[in-house]
Amino acid sequence: SAVISQKPSRDICQRGTSLTIQCQVDSQVTMMFWYRQQPGQSLTLIATANQGSEATYESGFVIDKFPISRPNLTFSTLTVSNMSPEDSSIYLCSGGQGQGETQYFGPGTRLLVL
């Protein structure tokens, strides 16, 4: 199993600013992902964080808005850039070893943009 922690757990930010969310896994994982979730709703995949190379983004998400880093097999960051109120959401990271393997989720970062 893997335990995933995220920092910060929540934040309130002003529009136009940027916030970097950190995701730490207690063991090495092959895959790491970033999702967005509106409270009480489902999760939408933002991107796959790839170690040592550029992240793979889903349709509707771009690197300039959501730059992602993954310097090693246990750590990744997601930056929400030039924030607007529409970016208010819960951001979750997950990690797993691949197909058929459990994907473990962090507790999420609750972001409110004013």
Added chain:
Amino acid sequence: TQLLEQSPQFLSIQEGENLTVYCNSSSVFSSLQWYRQEPGEGPVLLVTVVTGGEVKKLKRLTFQFGDARKDSSLHITAAQPGDTGLYLCAGVREPTNSNSGYALNFGKGTSLLVTP
């Protein structure tokens, strides 16, 4: 995009009742997972179903994968207040390239409330 439709979206029942949540797609998935999420936490995996027609049981929870691997159901017997939460089905997506990984396509979720 492989879409997953979940129903019902909301369900409020009394303790001891039975319920079924459905997850349907027009696409075939190599495997499908069910998660449960409580407020303030990330989703936690309940089960993975892989084979068409497969049935898995987890105490009072019964999961079934359709023969064609396009749909799944979750049945809870004698629901308890501790079952309250958001139930999510997720299709495991095949990588589109070497960097996309086995990401998950989530359904919209079923919010379950079990009252004493």
